[in-house]
Amino acid sequence: MSDHYAVIGNPIGHTKSPLIHGMFAEMTRQNLVYTAIEGSLGGFATDVDRFRQAGGRGMNVTAPFKLDAFAYATEHSDRARLAGAVNALKFDGDRVLAENFDGIGLTRDVVHNLGCPLKDKRVLLLGAGGAARGALLPFLAQGPTVLDIANRTLEEAQALAQEVADLGTVRALRYAHLETEQYDLVFNATSASLRGELPPVPATVFAPGALAYELAYGKGLTPFLRLAQGAGVQQLADGVGMLVEQAAEAFAWWRGVRPQTQDVIDQLKIPLV
């Protein structure tokens, strides 16, 4: 019988995870089934219990269950603990292991796929919610010269900077403070793009040769990417590579074999127009 994996979220209709993991399984000749489960709001633990009782081996977790998954797990990686959120679970008898591969997937996409190392670079993260949290540890591990977080609610960014103060220097800034700063890599980790909004970031933040990266996927040229394009930024990216890379990390964690990602990214890419 095939091993069973699933992604759980609500809504879940839009998910690309079964497609991605199906391609990975074929590529690596792994015998598994990967499905999508619409979790019931307030019933996460019951849904996961049922999946495990039926022999389920692991799960990806998406909105709005990343905190429920954190609470459900019995063992957390450092990454999951700092992010305070979980996007992958592995079941091993009574043990429920928790991981968060979003930030490492993002970092891998930027460094390996887009060829933009963060080492000795000036990096700006817009937003201080779950997405920004996940990126912080993997970003710091790359050794940027500067890592700044800008957020409308300054206290959120300050709290985040404080949590990683032992691991590197992270500054928390107001958007207005960005008028006098420039960065080599600028990441939009706010949820503004989901509503077609633009964070109040000045067009002058992009240094010559900068990369502008939108963590959201499949939205085309978001207001943030449009701003960057108007400012002359040549390298624009959305979160498709991040999506596929985090999936590859989960797949490797579950199956012990890391699939190639480039073909899958190319298939899922939606033109930035």
Ligand code: ATR
């Ligand atoms: P996620 O898990 O996607 O990160 P979240 O935890 O709700 O979502 O965090 C949303 C982030 O997007 C926050 O940093 C929020 O800023 P505030 O903390 O100041 O609210 C940011 N955000 C959402 N809409 C925004 C907008 N229009 N402009 C700037 N920042 C925005």
